[in-house]
Amino acid sequence: MIEVGNLTTMEVDALTDVDGGLNLTDGHARLVLSGHQAAIVARIPEMFAEASRRPFPDIEREAHATFLKAIGQHGAPVGTGRILSCYSSTLATDIVARALPAGSTIAVLHPTFDNIADLFATRGLKLVPLAEEELLDMRWPGPPVGAIVVTHPNNPTGLVTPEGHLRSLAEHAVRHGQIVIVDASFRGQVRDAQYDTYAVLDEAGADWIVIEDTGKLWPTHELKIGLLAYSGRTKLPIERAFSESLLSASPVVLLLIASLARDWVNGGYERARDLVARNRSVLRETIGEVDLRLADPASQISVARIELPSHGPDSSLLYKDMVARGVHVLPCAPFHWADPDSGLRFIRVSLARPYDAVESAARTLVQSYTEMSARKP
Numbered sequence: 001m002i003e004v005g006n007l008t009t010m011e012v013d014a015l016t017d018v019d020g021g022l023n024l025t026d027g028h029a030r031l032v033l034s035g036h037q038a039a040i041v042a043r044i045p046e047m048f049a050e051a052s053r054r055p056f057p058d059i060e061r062e063a064h065a066t067f068l069k070a071i072g073q074h075g076a077p078v079g080t081g082r083i084l085s086c087y088s089s090t091l092a093t094d095i096v097a098r099a100l101p102a103g104s105t106i107a108v109l110h111p112t113f114d115n116i117a118d119l120f121a122t123r124g125l126k127l128v129p130l131a132e133e134e135l136l137d138m139r140w141p142g143p144p145v146g147a148i149v150v151t152h153p154n155n156p157t158g159l160v161t162p163e164g165h166l167r168s169l170a171e172h173a174v175r176h177g178q179i180v181i182v183d184a185s186f187r188g189q190v191r192d193a194q195y196d197t198y199a200v201l202d203e204a205g206a207d208w209i210v211i212e213d214t215g216k217l218w219p220t221h222e223l224k225i226g227l228l229a230y231s232g233r234t235k236l237p238i239e240r241a242f243s244e245s246l247l248s249a250s251p252v253v254l255l256l257i258a259s260l261a262r263d264w265v266n267g268g269y270e271r272a273r274d275l276v277a278r279n280r281s282v283l284r285e286t287i288g289e290v291d292l293r294l295a296d297p298a299s300q301i302s303v304a305r306i307e308l309p310s311h312g313p314d315s316s317l318l319y320k321d322m323v324a325r326g327v328h329v330l331p332c333a334p335f336h337w338a339d340p341d342s343g344l345r346f347i348r349v350s351l352a353r354p355y356d357a358v359e360s361a362a363r364t365l366v367q368s369y370t371e372m373s374a375r376k377p
Helices: 007-015 035-041 044-053 056-070 089-099 114-122 132-136 163-176 197-203 238-243 251-288 315-324 355-375
Strands: 083-086 105-110 126-131 145-151 179-183 207-213 226-230 303-307 346-350
Touching: 007 114, 035 251, 044 251, 056 083, 056 226, 056 251, 083 089, 083 238, 089 114, 089 179, 089 207, 089 226, 089 238, 105 114, 105 132, 114 126, 114 145, 126 132, 126 145, 132 163, 145 163, 163 179, 163 197, 163 207, 179 197, 197 207, 226 238, 251 303, 251 355, 315 346, 315 355, 346 355
Parallel strands: 105 126, 105 145, 145 179, 179 207
Antiparallel strands: 083 226, 207 226, 303 346
């Protein structure tokens, strides 16, 4: 296997490409603002003034309530003090990793974005993989696993944990004294993922942590919020770990998020869904010209995996060739954090981009794949 960096390193390389290459790596929304969104952004000076005169707790509570309601999470503990506003979901994950008992064993969904596993491992936790197949079969790990981490929907596959499966996991965790941790960073993009996770977990009596994210929804140039919510049952020192990392998120960004969430329920979701669907369609049609296919045809999130046949180049080689051609995508070996070789036959493309960028990247991928396949002995 050819070594590649972690996924965030590759995303940074794309973001800072001095030659202006196409960046289809990260799952953040890098789009032109819609008319409705542009009007909201134009009000940021007003939000600064509002943030100066309104109490921070009021602004934060309103943002939490508006955003979580917009994505169906009516059972979230808004106003209880058990939702913390972070600069990003990555910071929220690191706070959770520090709050968990050092040296404990946790199960993490596999494959999934590698920085989730990296953050937990860096904080001294022992990781075991929970395969998507095991999740779908409801084969939950028992002790010594003390926490079970699922990504909902999963990145890169788009797998949504069905409501009944989450209930089964929560009930299992109660029986075995485990914590359920849900990374729901892509939840806002998928209606099927928007059943009330908090209600399911609380009804089961589970000890839980949920991480939400706004960065995948709107093209706000990293003006985003990661929400870290936790159950009233938890004994973990989450607030202490939070206080070691930051004072608070920006009230201006919270006001921006609340306004964008209101637009999300007034047509914003449908506009974004249609754009992603159109981009997925042109990607599928273009790669189909050389008999490549989408690995997850039912996925609804704003990324897509392409499956590569065994007789052609693997994704680490294809990635490097595409970068040389000025197009950045992601090889999938790092997503398979416990078994990188199992990801060599997949490459991931972000769909939260302008249509022309996705079409151009798809054409380059086809050309790169075709020429590399012809050279392979």
